[in-house]
Amino acid sequence: MMNDTLTDTPLQKPKWIRVKLPTGKNYRELRTLVDKYKLNTICQSGSCPNMGECWGEGTATFMILGNICTRSCGFCGVKTGKPLDVNWEEPEKVARSIKLMKIKHAVLTSVDRDDLKDMGSILWTETVNAVRRISPGTTMETLIPDFQGITKHIDRLINVAPEVISHNMETVKRLTREVRIQAKYERSLDVLTYLKESGQNRTKTGLMLGLGETKDEVMYAIEDIQKAKVDIITIGQYLQPTKKHLPVKRFVTPEEFEEYRIFAKELGFRHVESSPFVRSSYHAEKHIH
DSSP states (O other), rough: OHHHHSSSSOOOOOOOOOOOOOHHHHHHHHHHHHHHHTBBBBBHHTTTTTTTHHHTTTTTEEEEEEEEEEEOOTTOOOOOOOOOOOOTTTTHHHHHHHTTTSSSSSEEEOOOOOTTTTHHHHHHHHHHHHHHHOOTTEEEEEOOOHHHHHHHHHHHHHHHHEEEEEEOOOOOTTHHHHHHHHHOOHHHHHHHHEEEEEEOEEEEEEEEEEESSHHHHHHHHHHHHHHHTEEEEEEEEEOOSSSSSSOOOOOOOOOHHHHHHHHHHTTSSSSEETTTTTTTTTTTTGGTT
């Protein structure tokens, strides 16, 4: 199904999709540190358009459990394959990076590790604990996989109580199978519901638009997410990482993003980020309040 779409002529980027070049003293200092110590931030490896702004605010995103994923989602630039063994020194390394970079708010994310018995959940908790020990002034958001919906793995995260636990829905129900090949729409909703019902203070999710969804489907997804009692929602434009990935079907206008922002705010979300350049960790430092 994907191969048929790859012959489409790529859409021209509209004028509102213009990446701001990172600038500022904080950004330059962090860039020097990252290069010097070979620190691994997804901000760089994911070529995030908001890197300058986030680093300027003292926020950065770190990926744990290696950089090879067991899943092959049609939108994601991370490599798929057989992951390397778990590096148990990684939590310390990430925590030291956060301290060196003087990060005020760290977003931690990971590849899917369906190859592991615990799906990586133990290393997740080790990382949260290491950051607390080495950089106690840093707040955290953990952007977790679905752990196949197995609650004992999710419980490990709930027990270490990061300020925010997020899990991205990514797309509307109809497109989930094509966009997130091994994921399930209902399972992701169940994970978000379970987090809240288990006492997690702040929960969060993200949607990306431009993959062929309709306006009504976006509204329904926002309503489903609100029913799961999620506190924070981020909505942004999908951009194709390489020619092998799903093509952009549409560039959603800033006005339409604003409609979704108003709709979500009226439904009662605590925080809503909705505009073309929004990524799941955009303004993350504001989501802990």
